[in-house]
Amino acid sequence: MGLQCKHMLGLQDISVQDIEKVLDTAKPMKDIIGRKIKKVPTLRGRSVVTVFYENSTRTRMSFDLAAKYLSADTVGLSASSSSVQKGESLIDTARTVEAMGADVVVLRHPASGSAELLAKTVNCAVINAGDGLHEHPTQALLDMFTIREHKGKIKGLKVAIIGDILHSRVARSNIWGLTKMGAEVRVAGPATLLPPEMDKLGVKVFTRVEDALEGADVVNVLRIQLERQKQGLFPSLREYAQLYGINKERIALAKADVLVMHPGPMNRGIEITAEVADSQQAVINEQVNNGVAVRMALLYLLTGGETVETTY
Amino acid sequence: MKLLIKGGELVNTEKCLLERVDVLVDNGIIAAIGKDLPASGAQVVNAKGKLVCPGLIDMHVHLREPGYEAKETIASGTRAAARGGFTAVACMPNTNPVADNASVVRYILERAAAEGLVRVYPVAAITKGSKGQELTEMADLKEAGAVALSDDGLPVTDAGVMRRAMQYASMLDLTIIPHCEEKSLVDKGVMNEGYYSTVLGLPGIPAAAEEVMVARDLILAENTGCAVHIAHVSTAGSVELVRRAKEKGIKVTCEVAPHHFTLTDQSVTGYDTATKVNPPLRTSADVEAIKQGLADGTIDVIATDHAPHTVEEKMVEYQYAPFGLVGLETAVGLVFTELVETGVLTSAQAIAKLSLNAAKVLGVPGGILAEGERADITIIDPKAQEEVNPDNFASKGRNTPFAGRLLRGVPLMTVVGGRIVMQDRRVMS
Ligand SMILES: [Zn+2]
Ligand SMILES: [Zn+2]
Numbered sequence: 001m002g003l004q005c006k007h008m009l010g011l012q013d014i015s016v017q018d019i020e021k022v023l024d025t026a027k028p029m030k031d032i033i034g035r036k037i038k039k040v041p042t043l044r045g046r047s048v049v050t051v052f053y054e055n056s057t058r059t060r061m062s063f064d065l066a067a068k069y070l071s072a073d074t075v076g077l078s079a080s081s082s083s084v085q086k087g088e089s090l091i092d093t094a095r096t097v098e099a100m101g102a103d104v105v106v107l108r109h110p111a112s113g114s115a116e117l118l119a120k121t122v123n124c125a126v127i128n129a130g131d132g133l134h135e136h137p138t139q140a141l142l143d144m145f146t147i148r149e150h151k152g153k154i155k156g157l158k159v160a161i162i163g164d165i166l167h168s169r170v171a172r173s174n175i176w177g178l179t180k181m182g183a184e185v186r187v188a189g190p191a192t193l194l195p196p197e198m199d200k201l202g203v204k205v206f207t208r209v210e211d212a213l214e215g216a217d218v219v220n221v222l223r224i225q226l227e228r229q230k231q232g233l234f235p236s237l238r239e240y241a242q243l244y245g246i247n248k249e250r251i252a253l254a255k256a257d258v259l260v261m262h263p264g265p266m267n268r269g270i271e272i273t274a275e276v277a278d279s280q281q282a283v284i285n286e287q288v289n290n291g292v293a294v295r296m297a298l299l300y301l302l303t304g305g306e307t308v309e310t311t312y
Numbered sequence: 313m314k315l316l317i318k319g320g321e322l323v324n325t326e327k328c329l330l331e332r333v334d335v336l337v338d339n340g341i342i343a344a345i346g347k348d349l350p351a352s353g354a355q356v357v358n359a360k361g362k363l364v365c366p367g368l369i370d371m372h373v374h375l376r377e378p379g380y381e382a383k384e385t386i387a388s389g390t391r392a393a394a395r396g397g398f399t400a401v402a403c404m405p406n407t408n409p410v411a412d413n414a415s416v417v418r419y420i421l422e423r424a425a426a427e428g429l430v431r432v433y434p435v436a437a438i439t440k441g442s443k444g445q446e447l448t449e450m451a452d453l454k455e456a457g458a459v460a461l462s463d464d465g466l467p468v469t470d471a472g473v474m475r476r477a478m479q480y481a482s483m484l485d486l487t488i489i490p491h492c493e494e495k496s497l498v499d500k501g502v503m504n505e506g507y508y509s510t511v512l513g514l515p516g517i518p519a520a521a522e523e524v525m526v527a528r529d530l531i532l533a534e535n536t537g538c539a540v541h542i543a544h545v546s547t548a549g550s551v552e553l554v555r556r557a558k559e560k561g562i563k564v565t566c567e568v569a570p571h572h573f574t575l576t577d578q579s580v581t582g583y584d585t586a587t588k589v590n591p592p593l594r595t596s597a598d599v600e601a602i603k604q605g606l607a608d609g610t611i612d613v614i615a616t617d618h619a620p621h622t623v624e625e626k627m628v629e630y631q632y633a634p635f636g637l638v639g640l641e642t643a644v645g646l647v648f649t650e651l652v653e654t655g656v657l658t659s660a661q662a663i664a665k666l667s668l669n670a671a672k673v674l675g676v677p678g679g680i681l682a683e684g685e686r687a688d689i690t691i692i693d694p695k696a697q698e699e700v701n702p703d704n705f706a707s708k709g710r711n712t713p714f715a716g717r718l719l720r721g722v723p724l725m726t727v728v729g730g731r732i733v734m735q736d737r738r739v740m741s
Contacts, residue, residue, distance in 0.1 A: 089627070112512055113619060
């Protein structure tokens with residue numbers, strides 16, 4: 001059986017059952033990735049189109065591999081942000097994709113709500129691979145999958161998300177998903193990088209990173225975009241690293257078996273020290289691997305979710 | 313041609329009360345008002361149970377001509393006005409070219425005379441090209457027919473320029489209509505900054521972006537003695553600033569647009585670009601403060617900020633869509649549904665804000681129904697209901713967040729200078 005939702009636009013409006021189904025399905029998918037021959041015929045004859053208006057080699061490759069492991073045909077459409085200014089609208093792109101006979105469209109776009117707009121226009125399933133500052137549900141699902149793998153559960157865990165919350169779609173999707181699954185979520189960052197009325201999302205908000213780390217089971221460290229300093233949102237990278245950088249001393253405030261996560265790519269020495277990033281507690285490379293599994297699960301479930309072929 | 317409007321509730325905007333009397337229109341003026349007037353040779357309109365109002369005046373619309381005729385023209389915009397019950401509109405100067413010189417003002421007046429269905433009062437720019445740097449030739453603009461000054465769409469960023477504009481305009485007895493927006497606080501914002509911008513991941517526009525500029529312009533108005541009319545107030549803070557300025561005796565008036573007392577930023581959920589408007593839809597606390605400001609008289613005028621755009625322009629990602637929604641054809645319904653039905657305003661108070669007060673701010677005739685006045689009249693059925701259907705709009709713009717909404721209060725007839733330009737929702741050709 002597939003999902004209750006037709007698209008994967010974000011975790012805000014998704015049911016707990018759907019989240020659990022994706023996480024459960026990702027497990028056998030991960031087994032496939034572990035095999036010598038990483039290919040099953042499950043989505044043979046199906047087509048997946050990735051449309052990326054923003055560069056993100058990692059996310060794109062992850063979706064590409066996920067589709068290929070399931071034997072789907074994949075096409076990539078690169079539309080630079082400048083084509084938007086040239087008057088080539090998302091609606092036009094949507095019609096092209098539809099004409100190609102896509103079963104699933106994966107969209108990465110700099111504007112919030114773009115995935116929802118696309119879903120209103122096309123008949124096939126839409127996966128939001130990151131829309132502006134809004135949501136990045138597959139990243140959050142892979143984070144949740146990773147947490148569950150290590151901790152065996154999500155409910156009751158204390159998860160701290162550290163950094164530029166204002167501009168982070170990863171943070172938003174994680175907040176919706178984790179709170180839905182019963183985790184206690186804390187966010188911490190400089191006041192200028194915290195969006196207003198964050199507490200109404202059901203999280204605890206801190207400007208002192210130590211308060212958020214205290215007794216945490218999981219620490220998710222966000223990438224700090226260097227351009228935010230140029231925008232005057234904080235005074236210097238040096239001060240950011242001093243106040244918010246996750247180092248050995250700070251991570252000691254969390255539980256001894258704390259899980260350190262990062263959506264990558266990392267700025268070592270700024271938001272996270274190399275020491276912590278390379279420590280036993282860090283599961284950053286595992287996240288990448290789990291990303292493929294979770295995306296396989298989603299592609300499979302959104303195209304109908306008939307029997308998983310696991311016999312060879 | 314004679315027209316006898318029989319048995320309606322005549323709205324006295326000065327005393328804010330209703331009187332059941334007949335109105336006889338002859339030769340473009342109101343010939344008589346009284347009980348049981350004889351019908352001799354006149355076309356009779358039975359207005360029993362209807363409100364007979366002085367012609368409604370929308371003092372803030374964007375007609376888009378010259379320059380953006382795909383969005384709206386003077387012809388289509390004035391038809392939309394007639395359909396919405398307005399007998400006159402004041403049009404903002406952010407056309408292409410900008411109405412910053414007498415020839416553009418004259419052009420607008422000529423087009424309006426040739427194909428306008430209702431009266432058109434041009435508002436001219438404060439600064440050349442609305443660039444916020446050099447003052448326009450204000451005396452020349454007034455001479456050409458401009459009724460007020462505004463760089464609407466843009467703030468006058470430089471306080472020194474605004475101060476000189478106010479000094480100069482007050483010498484000429486022209487009102488300045490500032491669009492209050494501190495750009496450095498707006499940044500790339502596209503909706504109200506708050507809970508919903510956080511959830512939707514859209515860059516926010518804080519209430520402070522408006523309030524900082526309202527405060528500045530009120531200080532400059534006091535300093536220069538210039539009459540200032542704050543366009544489209546949207547926040548509780550702005551209402552409070554205007555209230556205090558009025559108490560202090562500063563020459564200030566202000567307006568609110570119907571969407572700002574009807575919708576909140578929650579409406580942006582779903583990313584409908586028809587909800588993208590500047591200033592943005594605010595919180596329910598702001599809506600409450602605006603209703604309070606309307607009730608206590610702090611807010612003088614209801615004006616639509618009618619801002620038509622093409623369907624293609626609005627059918628894009630929220631962040632890329634232009635700001636603005638169309639208001640002319642939903643204004644009366646929203647005023648009656650949101651303000652009169654709910655007891656915020658009496659119908660006479662509401663009509664005063666839609667006619668007399670706007671006429672006073674602009675210094676134009678109208679807003680009063682009395683013998684000898686020109687016959688600009690709007691007849692409204694306050695009890696009738698109508699579902700908003702953008703397909704029926706006379707405006708070229710379809711960008712409304714109210715499609716499908718059932719509104720109570722329907723304009724039934726619009727009379728301009730004794731001529732019926734709209735009857736039963738049909739605009740005359
Ligand atoms: Zn404006
Ligand atoms: Zn305007």
